[in-house]
Amino acid sequence: MGLRITVLGRGAWGGTLLRLWERQGHQLRSWSRRDGGDPASALQDCDLAVVAVSMVGVAPLGLGLQGRWPEGLPLLSCSKGIDLDSLCTASQLWRRHLPAVPLAVLSGPNLAEELDRGLPAASVLSSDDPGLARRLQEQLRTPHLRLYTNADPIGTEAAGALKNVIALAAGISDGLGLGANAKASLLCRGLAEIAVVLQALGGQSTTLYGLAGLGDLLATANSSLSRNYRFGSLLAEGCDESTALGRIGATVEGPRTARATLALAEREGWQLPICAQVVRLLAGELEARQAVQELMQRDLRAEAVA
């Protein structure tokens, strides 16, 4: 039997998920900020709430729904990033506002446009509650979207957030025409930076090499369908942040996530050189080629991750 699913946030990703599951025979309803109205009313009499708003929308939405969430209604969080104000992932914010909500995270190499075209993809459903993850895996899979489970929501989110920063850097590298060696080196050292954050936040290293980590990094760092990658190539052309954001005209999570991650890194004493150069570039402190040069000239070290 089909589920009654409410999608909160009908942007590119929310819209794609809506169409995907509607085709599977589920009953879909949605709410988006541009509709106005009360999101809580869209949650009445449904079996699952899927949240696909940008990271900036998570905290205000959580605040607005606090104390008004239907008891026992599971929430599937699909936002990828680290919130700049709280330095939290989406599920950490949801836990703050809705402490008792049954919570799962969806993340993986899922460029919306490819899924809309009916191309095959895989993704991971992550929850501290293995029963919830397995139930959603069974109910939400489609012939074109193969779902796996894991029990590492924080690692899954850390990987999904940080890959956007590295995909942005990959767009810069390709935009500057630095070649395959540079790109491969950047992705490897980028993966090492993702590992630092993931492990420090309590995530599991298997997640790093799974769909939400390496999988999503490969998809977004190699596709011009990725807004983060395209944003990076615009920086390489010499655009500043606001011009590049204006040209893309949709959510680009990498810049805010890079700033939030660097704030965490400064607080916790992590070394994240690529992320730090992205933030300096965004601030207009240096040009893209100079950022690369400085990365190449850092003190030599062993390859170890942390």
Ligand SMILES: NC(=O)C1=CN([C@@H]2O[C@H](COP(=O)(O)OP(=O)(O)OC[C@H]3O[C@@H](n4cnc5c(N)ncnc54)[C@H](OP(=O)(O)O)[C@@H]3O)[C@@H](O)[C@H]2O)C=CC1
């Ligand atoms: N596009 C993709 O391929 C994928 C995206 N994601 C993630 O999904 C999230 C959404 O991305 P995507 O749909 O592509 O982005 P879009 O820019 O297409 O849409 C953004 C969505 O967020 C909503 N939103 C923004 N700010 C607020 C706010 N303050 N309060 C409430 N809602 C808000 C928008 O509402 P409205 O337009 O109604 O104002 C819209 O529904 C991001 O975290 C992204 O990383 C994950 C996997 C794939």
Ligand SMILES: O=C(CO)COP(=O)(O)O
């Ligand atoms: O997360 C995504 C694909 O998995 C979407 O990437 P962009 O936000 O860079 O378009």
